[in-house]
Amino acid sequence: MIGVRGAAAVVGVADEVSPDGVIDVPLRELEARVVRAALDDAGLTLRDVDGLCTCTGGTLMHSVELTEYLGIAPRFTDSTQTGGASYGLYVEHAAAAIAAGEAETVVIVYASTPRAARKRGEKGLGVFATPERLEWETPYGVMLPISAYALAANRHMGVYGTTPEQLARIAVDTRDWATRNPRAYQRDPITVDDVLTSGYLAEPMHKLECCLVTDGAGAIVVTSAERARDLAKPPAYVLGAASAASHASISQMPDLTVTPGAVSGPAAFSMAGLTPDAVDVVELYDSFTITVLLALEDLGFCKKGEGGPFVGSGALAPGGELPGQTTGGGLAYTHPGAFGAFLLVESVRQLRGECDDRQVAGAQVALAHGTGGVLSATSTVILGTEATR
Structure with a gap:
């Protein structure tokens, strides 16, 4: 994967959220809206897309079905499902495909409307209801994912002495970022005592x-570094x-x-030739x-x-040592x-300097780290304003 470094770039992004947390439109429509918004952001059109990655439609061929809906016939698709880690994994796969000449412009898309579905009285099958969990965990009162x-x-507290106050500080600092984001679902400041x-x-x-339960969608456009320079x-x-x-199972x-x-963190840093x-x-x-x-650890x-003393110091807060979750995150955005x-x-x-009151001054390197399942899978992506650093 060494040849992937700097060979691709993210050139378009978009997300859609709602002030009340509900976006009551058909899933395909929401996906198409956010895909077009990300392409518009890049100055591209659907005609430029020859790769598509997604896995959230609840069907076995979701990526293929979405390409049909969009009216495109890409030569590269990916529906690998690793929960919240899927989208960083897609960046990894898209960059590799672009470096290998298997695609030039790949769109990554996610959309889900659990609150709208709840309003309509729909009931999901439950992504955690696997045969293994139903046999070995559910009978013992395990409520997943929490x-x-x-x-x-509990284990981290028992082994390392991490305190409830230190963990609570993460929520407080994340909410501090949300107060600076007019699109965040929860914007009222909170305290550790709260x-x-x-x-x-x-x-x-x-x-x-x-985390919250809201409706929302996001899309990312990845293309070759060469093409990216002219967009x-x-x-x-x-x-x-x-x-x-x-x-897969927490047990x-x-x-x-x-x-x-x-594993994913050190590997991403090694590829980037950077340290934290x-x-x-x-x-x-x-x-x-x-x-x-x-x-963080x-x-x-x-x-x-x-990690406890680190987050307890306010490192993730606005003005902190390591600004993090700058939208307000899954806890508040x-x-x-x-x-x-x-x-x-x-x-x-953040790297473009487009974040107004929540902008981290001079940001040139950003790290996005997704987690899926029950701490089951991760993806780490390091992005920079320059192809080589």
């Missing part, structure tokens, strides 16, 4: 430490990208305090506060076991079920 993350948080008194959903996870917006070059997975996680990010010190802004999947803390921003695409959209906007 119970799995609560297990990880988090700790919001009630447990699965001890030690409090309500305000758990509408400054490119965000793919410097490093890697993915990893370690388990099979090798170590509740170590995620696959311990080079990163100006991080967009970490914040399905729960513990997800963020584990990612596994990616190398702090040592294993030191939006969370339609998989937040990975939105991490990439915001990373690109």
Whole structure:
């Protein structure tokens, strides 16, 4: 994968959210809207697209079905499903396909409308209702996904002395970013005490430490570095990208305090030829506060076991050592079920300097890190304003 570094760039991004969390339109329409918006952002059209990646339609051939709906016939498609890690994985695969000459312009798209479906009285099948979980976990009162993350948080607290106040600070700092984002679903500031008194959903996870359930969509356009130089917006070059997975069921996680990010993170940094010190802004999947803390450790921003003091210092807050989740994240901005695409959209906007009150000054390197399943899979993407750094 060494030849992939700097060979591709993200040239268009778009996302769609709603002030009340509901976007009550057919899924295909929402997907098409956000795809066209991302292409418009890049100064491209559907005629330029020869690759498409998506996995969220609930059918086996979703990427093919979507290309039919859009009226295109791409030579490269990918429907690999690793939950919230899928979209960083797609950037990795798209960059590799572009470097190999198998595609030139790839669109990555995600859309989901769980709140609108709930209003219509629809019931999903439950993505966690696998035969293994139904046999070995559900009978023991496991409520997924939150119970799995609560297990990880309890273990981290027990082994490393991480405190509820430190985890709560992640939610507080994330909400601070949301107050600066007029599109965020939750914009009222909160305190550590607010988090700790919001009630447990699965001890030690409090309500305000758990992601939203909203409707939303996002799209990312990836093309060759050569073509990117002549398009509408400054490119965000793919410097490093890697993915990893370690388990499906939380009962099979090798170590509740170590995620696959311990593999994907170092691999992405190695490809990029960078270290964590080079990163100006991080967009970490914040399905729960513990997800963020584990990612920071596994990616190398702090040592294993030191995540609590690190986040407790306000490192992720506006003006902090490592600004993170600058939209307000899945905790306060939006969370339609998989937040990975939105991490990439915001990373690109930060590198372009388009984020107004939440802009991280001088951001030149951004890291987007998705997590899928129950800490099961990760994808790490490092983007930069220059093809070589």
